[in-house]
Amino acid sequence: MINAGSTTWVLVSAALVMLMTPGLALFYGGLVRSKSVLNMMMMNFVCLGVVGVLWVLFGYSLVFGDDIGGGLLGGLGHAGLRDAAGLVGPESDRIPVQAFAMFQLMFAVITAALLAGAIADRAKFWSWVLFTVLWVCVVYFPLAHWVFSFDGYAATHGGWIANRLKALDFAGGTVVEINSGFSALALALVLGRRRGFPKEPMRPHNMPNVLLGAGLLWFGWFGFNAGSALAVGSVAANAFTTTMTASAASLMTWLLYEQVTDGRPTTLGAASGAIAGLVAITPACGYVDTFGALVIGGLAGVVCALAIKLKYRLGYDDSLDVLALHGVGGLTGTVLIGLFATKAVNSAGADGLLYGGGLGQLGRQVVAALVAMVYAFGVTFLLAWLVRATIGFRVAPEIEASGIDEAEHAESAYDLSLLGSSGRAGLGTATSGLHATGSAAREEL
Numbered sequence: 001m002i003n004a005g006s007t008t009w010v011l012v013s014a015a016l017v018m019l020m021t022p023g024l025a026l027f028y029g030g031l032v033r034s035k036s037v038l039n040m041m042m043m044n045f046v047c048l049g050v051v052g053v054l055w056v057l058f059g060y061s062l063v064f065g066d067d068i069g070g071g072l073l074g075g076l077g078h079a080g081l082r083d084a085a086g087l088v089g090p091e092s093d094r095i096p097v098q099a100f101a102m103f104q105l106m107f108a109v110i111t112a113a114l115l116a117g118a119i120a121d122r123a124k125f126w127s128w129v130l131f132t133v134l135w136v137c138v139v140y141f142p143l144a145h146w147v148f149s150f151d152g153y154a155a156t157h158g159g160w161i162a163n164r165l166k167a168l169d170f171a172g173g174t175v176v177e178i179n180s181g182f183s184a185l186a187l188a189l190v191l192g193r194r195r196g197f198p199k200e201p202m203r204p205h206n207m208p209n210v211l212l213g214a215g216l217l218w219f220g221w222f223g224f225n226a227g228s229a230l231a232v233g234s235v236a237a238n239a240f241t242t243t244m245t246a247s248a249a250s251l252m253t254w255l256l257y258e259q260v261t262d263g264r265p266t267t268l269g270a271a272s273g274a275i276a277g278l279v280a281i282t283p284a285c286g287y288v289d290t291f292g293a294l295v296i297g298g299l300a301g302v303v304c305a306l307a308i309k310l311k312y313r314l315g316y317d318d319s320l321d322v323l324a325l326h327g328v329g330g331l332t333g334t335v336l337i338g339l340f341a342t343k344a345v346n347s348a349g350a351d352g353l354l355y356g357g358g359l360g361q362l363g364r365q366v367v368a369a370l371v372a373m374v375y376a377f378g379v380t381f382l383l384a385w386l387v388r389a390t391i392g393f394r395v396a397p398e399i400e401a402s403g404i405d406e407a408e409h410a411e412s413a414y415d416l417s418l419l420g421s422s423g424r425a426g427l428g429t430a431t432s433g434l435h436a437t438g439s440a441a442r443e444e445l
Contacts (some may be wrong), residue, residue: 011102032205035402140179167365181329225282253301277329295336
């Protein structure tokens with residue numbers, strides 16, 4: 001019998017997670033230069049279409065179908081979501097297959113969209129679409145099966161990380177965060193640096209959009225994390241609480257770090273700190289208490305900020321710091337489960353080292369994190385190289401210099417020329433001032 005409360009919660013959570021993709025588009029769009037904002041937002045938005053189609057056709061089945069490879073991949077028994085009338089979950093919390101499938105779809109969409117931030121200003125749009133098709137099929141679907149497909153819920157004899165290794169990942173620290181971060185690093189290495197990086201300033205062109213996007217991501221993340229309980233109850237409430245706690249702590253430690261090192265806090269630091277905390281608590285939110293959340297979030301704010309500085313020392317151009325925020329943040333949260341997990345908040349979890357559980361769970365968390373890192377980086381590097389070698393992945397130098405929006409989409413985000421062609425009396429001085437300001441801004445950006 002369907003549990004109406006849990007079904008409602010999962011559907012609402014799916015909608016919240018879906019909102020994260022346009023939120024990410026605003027966040028990323030504000031961070032890039034004005035000449036490529038539409039391209040960046042399109043690279044995010046198109047993931048809803050590409051991944052949505054693949055998920056219904058066979059993606060859900062490969063992730064949550066009955067295991068056919070010793071924990072490596074699901075079968076095609078759910079292809080096309082033909083079992084629309086089916087139910088999943090324990091007897092007390094049965095929800096429709098379609099509700100569960102749509103919730104999990106939004107995870108796949110946002111994970112693919114995250115990668116776009118690593119290659120801002122320089123990727124061909126249709127090459128990105130092809131890469132996304134390949135990546136979700138070869139990287140995301142198998143890794144999601146290993147971690148998310150567990151016995152007794154959506155599959156028979158599910159993924160090996162969840163069922164054999166017994167590593168804990170409540171909402172996607174490995175599948176979403178470590179996966180996207182280290183895949184982003186591979187993409188950035190294959191495509192190479194932006195023209196002028198790191199000598200030329202490449203400042204965010206619209207900080208209000210960055211903050212708005214970060215706020216929408218924070219809002220949607222409650223569905224991402226608390227929705228992963230898949231039921232209305234104490235575990236969902238704990239995940240909601242720890243999500244808020246960790247993000248708040250990370251925001252503050254990031255701002256304090258900026259104050260100490262740079263002499264002032266920034267709006268970009270506030271947005272980045274909030275995201276770092278959300279990322280780090282994602283795998284742990286359903287297994288740690290508020291003390292653990294405070295520590296995990298507080299550490300993430302400093303560790304991720306330091307990781308951004310490391311980028312400039314090593315010389316790779318992960319344009320929007322996907323590795324630093326998502327890869328390093330996800331790695332932090334995944335490993336720290338081994339210290340701060342406690343069965344007091346979730347009997348299905350484990351006790352970490354600091355709660356009397358010994359080193360076993362910590363070791364399992366490290367293994368799961370390393371597997372996700374190596375698999376994501378290695379396979380993504382190969383896929384990106386194949387796209388580059390066949391149809392090309394990077395736009396021509398002259399297009400990169402002038403801006404991708406016009407060349408790839410025949411559009412521009414901001415058309416200031418209209419302000420000077422109105423011909424209205426009394427606007428001459430103001431218009432010329434706007435043009436001067438706009439020209440200076442364009443030269444700077």
